[in-house]
Amino acid sequence: MTTTADRQPATGSDAMRAFFPTSPFIDTLGVELIDIGEGTAHLRLPFAESNTTVGPMVHGGAIGACVDLGIMAAAWAGDDPVPEKLRGVTVSMSVSFIAPAMNDDIEIVATRLRKGRRLNHCAVEIRTRADDGLVATGSGVYQTG
Numbered sequence: 256m257t258t259t260a261d262r263q264p265a266t267g268s269d270a271m272r273a274f275f276p277t278s279p280f281i282d283t284l285g286v287e288l289i290d291i292g293e294g295t296a297h298l299r300l301p302f303a304e305s306n307t308t309v310g311p312m313v314h315g316g317a318i319g320a321c322v323d324l325g326i327m328a329a330a331w332a333g334d335d336p337v338p339e340k341l342r343g344v345t346v347s348m349s350v351s352f353i354a355p356a357m358n359d360d361i362e363i364v365a366t367r368l369r370k371g372r373r374l375n376h377c378a379v380e381i382r383t384r385a386d387d388g389l390v391a392t393g394s395g396v397y398q399t400g
Contacts, residue, residue, distance in 0.1 A: 263341055267331035267399075270341060271296070275328075284317060286324055286363070294367035296328035299384070301360050311358035313390075318361070319350050322379045322393030325365030330375035330397035332367060338400035346374065348395035360384035373398050 264270040268291045275281055275288040284306065290297040300306065300313075300321050308314040323345055330343065362382045369376040374396055381391040 264337055266334045267337055268292075268333060270337050271328050271331050280320075281324065284320055284324075286321060288328065291328060291332045293333045294329060294370065296325060296332050296363075296365045298325055298328060298363035298365070299360055300363065302358060313356040313359075313361060315352060318352070318356065318381055318391050319348075319393075321361060321363045321381055322350050322391065323348055323395070325363045325379035325381075326377040326393070326395040326397050329365035329367040329377040329379070330370075330399060332365075340400055343397060343399045346396040346398050348393065350391055350393045352391045353389045356381075356383050356388075356390045359386075361390065362387075373400050375399065 264273050271288060271291055285301055285303050287299045289299050306313055306317040326345055326348060327343065362384050363379060365377055365379045367375050367377050376396055379393040382389055
């Protein structure tokens with residue numbers, strides 16, 4: 256018997272909607288997929304003490320992981336059919352830390368800047384939810400297929 260979980264997603268956005276709730280790492284970190292559109296993704300990292308470093312400051316590693324997840328989601332985002340081999344990997348990534356995130360949820364807004372045959376260039380902004388303060392920016396290249 257074939258179940259919904261056994262079927263390959265039809266689009267990149269469908270693939271992300273299916274992937275986020277099943278990834279052990281994403282579950283451990285606590286990142287949620289809020290919205291996904293053509294080349295854009297909005298994710299959220301709810302504040303959790305398990306993601307802090309000193310007091311209520313969100314750890315830079317958690318922020319870097321959010322940049323990576325944003326790059327991945329934006330690279331897949333859209334209605335294009337998924338490739339025959341549903342796989343992908345971050346090829347390169349850069350993160351610039353601007354200000355600390357203190358005791359607040361983090362909003363991750365990712366945009367695909369350029370879509371190639373397999374390589375996708377993406378940009379990410381990390382902001383605090385309460386005051387929309389810029390925490391970090393990132394960019395990266397993600398390979399699909």
